Amino acid sequence: MAEDLPPQDSKLTRSKRDWAESGKFLTGRVARSDSERLPPGQHLVKNWPVLDLGRQPDIGLHRWKMAVDGLVERPLSLNWDGFLTLPHEERVSDIHCVTTWSRYDNRWKGVSTRALLDLVEPRDEAVAVMLHGYDGYTTNLPLSDFAAADALLVREWEGKPLTREHGGPVRLVVPHLYFWKSAKWIARIELIGRDKPGFWEVNGYHMRGDPWAEERYS
Numbered sequence: 001m002a003e004d005l006p007p008q009d010s011k012l013t014r015s016k017r018d019w020a021e022s023g024k025f026l027t028g029r030v031a032r033s034d035s036e037r038l039p040p041g042q043h044l045v046k047n048w049p050v051l052d053l054g055r056q057p058d059i060g061l062h063r064w065k066m067a068v069d070g071l072v073e074r075p076l077s078l079n080w081d082g083f084l085t086l087p088h089e090e091r092v093s094d095i096h097c098v099t100t101w102s103r104y105d106n107r108w109k110g111v112s113t114r115a116l117l118d119l120v121e122p123r124d125e126a127v128a129v130m131l132h133g134y135d136g137y138t139t140n141l142p143l144s145d146f147a148a149a150d151a152l153l154v155r156e157w158e159g160k161p162l163t164r165e166h167g168g169p170v171r172l173v174v175p176h177l178y179f180w181k182s183a184k185w186i187a188r189i190e191l192i193g194r195d196k197p198g199f200w201e202v203n204g205y206h207m208r209g210d211p212w213a214e215e216r217y218s
């Protein structure tokens with residue numbers, strides 16, 4: 001009976017145990033040798049290209065909000081002050097865009113997706129996440145990928161506030177998947193019971209998007 005289950009057997013603790021056992025998200029610069037660092041078909045760039053649908057919403061911090069809802073025990077709506085009170089972390093990771101550019105060593109600061117999931121408590125039925133941007137963009141990914149150890153809701157890049165063109169005030173960064181999964185201008189994180197395609201996925205992009213497996217198109 002569900003009532004009798006110890007808290008150790010929640011969806012998230014089970015998932016964390018699985019993640020730890022499989023060592024699944026030891027991606028990026030830490031775990032890969034130099035020769036394996038650049039995924040197949042990618043080339044390195046030094047600049048940081050801007051790619052989006054052509055609408056770059058201007059969300060003032062005073063009206064910025066981010067919801068985390070769907071299949072969770074405790075839905076959350078954060079304003080900017082609320083976001084700032086969450087524990088922040090710094091991570092350095094690489095970007096791999098499906099249009100074949102990669103950019104190494106980006107220093108991010110933000111809130112880890114795991115910290116956020118701890119707050120909302122995903123229900124057992126939650127298997128995937130739909131991300132909604134203020135520009136109307138959507139993208140989907142499996143919950144386990146969203147919860148990768150190095151995935152962050154980023155508000156700073158290289159020590160400065162994330163610029164509007166790159167998705168500020170807050171964007172997602174999931175380093176081990178192609179960058180289209182990293183939604184800019186994030187407005188809503190929706191936990192769902194069945195993976196379903198977002199904007200580019202409807203248009204033929206891959207449901208998961210692992211750069212090392214070249215999961216570009218489906």
Ligand SMILES: Nc1nc2c(c(=O)[nH]1)N[C@H]1C(S)=C(S)[C@@H](COP(=O)(O)O)O[C@H]1N2
Pocket residue numbers: 048049050051052053054097098132133134135136137165166167179180181182183184185186
């Ligand atoms: N909200 C939103 N997020 C988005 C997009 C978008 O159009 N809207 N484009 C995606 C794509 S296709 C890419 S490659 C990256 C580009 O991020 P950048 O402009 O910071 O390089 O953002 C992703 N996240």
Ligand SMILES: [Mo]
Pocket residue numbers: 051097098099179180
């Ligand atoms: Mo992209």
